[in-house]
Amino acid sequence: MRTVKIRTRAEIAALREAAYLAAWPVHRQMEAQQDVELRADPTKRDRMLADFAAIRARFPYPED
Structure with missing residues (x-):
């Protein structure tokens, strides 16, 4: 038998937040x-x- 760990929505939200900030720190987002x-430049x-x-x-997010 195999056990599968399914992350909670809160765990995934934390992973997403960390990834967002690693890729685009707040100063770059601003x-x-x-x-x-x-400048009307959306690039x-x-x-x-x-x-x-x-x-x-x-x-x-996991399927509910």
Whole structure:
């Protein structure tokens, strides 16, 4: 018999948060947002959102 550990939503949320901050520290997130608001340049924000989507795909929430 094999035991499978399923992470809780809280554990996955913590993993996602750590991954988000490792990939895009807060100062870089703010810079990306300011580029959109002040310069109308969404390049960094779009890259950040794509990275966040990849992180969500890597750490999906369990099916209830």
